[in-house]
Amino acid sequence: SAVISQKPSRDICQRGTSLTIQCQVDSQVTMMFWYRQQPGQSLTLIATANQGSEATYESGFVIDKFPISRPNLTFSTLTVSNMSPEDSSIYLCSVGRQGDNEKLFFGSGTQLSVL
Amino acid sequence: DAKTTQPNSMESNEEEPVHLPCNHSTISGTDYIHWYRQLPSQGPEYVIHGLTSNVNNRMASLAIAEDRKSSTLILHRATLRDAAVYYCILRGRANFGNEKLTFGTGTRLTIIP
Numbered sequence: 001s002a003v004i005s006q007k008p009s010r011d012i013c014q015r016g017t018s019l020t021i022q023c024q025v026d027s028q029v030t031m032m033f034w035y036r037q038q039p040g041q042s043l044t045l046i047a048t049a050n051q052g053s054e055a056t057y058e059s060g061f062v063i064d065k066f067p068i069s070r071p072n073l074t075f076s077t078l079t080v081s082n083m084s085p086e087d088s089s090i091y092l093c094s095v096g097r098q099g100d101n102e103k104l105f106f107g108s109g110t111q112l113s114v115l
Numbered sequence: 116d117a118k119t120t121q122p123n124s125m126e127s128n129e130e131e132p133v134h135l136p137c138n139h140s141t142i143s144g145t146d147y148i149h150w151y152r153q154l155p156s157q158g159p160e161y162v163i164h165g166l167t168s169n170v171n172n173r174m175a176s177l178a179i180a181e182d183r184k185s186s187t188l189i190l191h192r193a194t195l196r197d198a199a200v201y202y203c204i205l206r207g208r209a210n211f212g213n214e215k216l217t218f219g220t221g222t223r224l225t226i227i228p
Contacts, residue, residue, distance in 0.1 A: 004158075033215055042202070043159065043218040092158050094216070102147065102206070104216055106158030 002027055006093050006107035013083055013114050020079045021110045023093030028073035033094040034066070037109070043092065049076040083114045119203045124223045127193050135188040135222055137203030142183050147206045149216065150177065150188050152199040159202065159218075162188065198226045 003026040013019050023032065032049040046066055048056040055068040070076040080087050093107040120138040127133040139148065150162040163170055163177045165186075170177040176189040190197055202221040206214050 031215075035218075042200075042220050045215055045217065048215060094158070096214075102149075102164060102214075103161040104151075104159075106160065108156075108158050 002029060002095050002097065002105040004093055004095060004105060004107035006110055008110055009108065010111040011113070013112065015084050015114055017083055018079055018081045019083065019112060020077050021091055021093075023076045023078070023095075023107060025074045025095050027097075029095040030073075030098045031096045032070060032076045033096075033104070034068060034076070034078045035092040035094060035106075037090040037092060039089070046078070046091075049078075080112065083112075085114045088112055088114045119205060119219050121201075121203055121219065121222045123220065124225065126225045126227055127190075128227050129195060130192055133190040133193045133197070133224065135190075135201050135203075135224065136185065137187070138185045139203070139205055140184045142205055143207070145207055148177065148179060148183075148186050149204045149206050150175070151202045151204065151216070151218075153202070153221075154196075154199045162201070164206070193224075193226050195226050195228065198224060200224070 005024045007022045011019055034046040035043040036046050037043045045058050046061045047068055049068050049070040051070045051073055065081055067079045090109040090111050092109045094104050096104045147164050147166050149164040151159040152162050153159045163172055163175050165177045165179055178187045200221040200223050202218050204216050
């Protein structure tokens, strides 16, 4: 299995500010994904974090709002920029490894509240 | 992406088997059927997956219809700790190990003591 550490676990932020969420994995992984889960809803994929290149964003998500970095095979960050109350959600990091029985592993998430 | 259809919610008594259905009539020949569950205040966790044959592991069993247009996740003896939202997801194998997961609405399972 993969152990994922996500920081912070929760935060309360003011509108117009930015928050960077970190995802650290205990081993090298092939792929890293960032998901958003709005209150009472299912998970929505924001983007795939590509090591050494720009992230691949899903429809409805843009780099200016959700810049992502992935400097190596064990670490990624997601920034939520210029926040508004609509950004209040749980943000989850997910990782996958080739040959790992096709499982994806998820962090416990970052609960973000924007006032 | 191929879609799945699940009941919004189900209830089951503790220590009884639970059968969670999933319809995926537009499944392609290379799609795997994955099940994940999300316990309260946690990220999703892998439960089981399969392609054509029924699968068993320590957590559950997966029964796949012969035409692959539906599947059933079976919890053999539900406990209170199995209360969660269960997601049935189709995942392509175009890029082995690297395919994203697209979550539907899932089934919220309530276990009655």
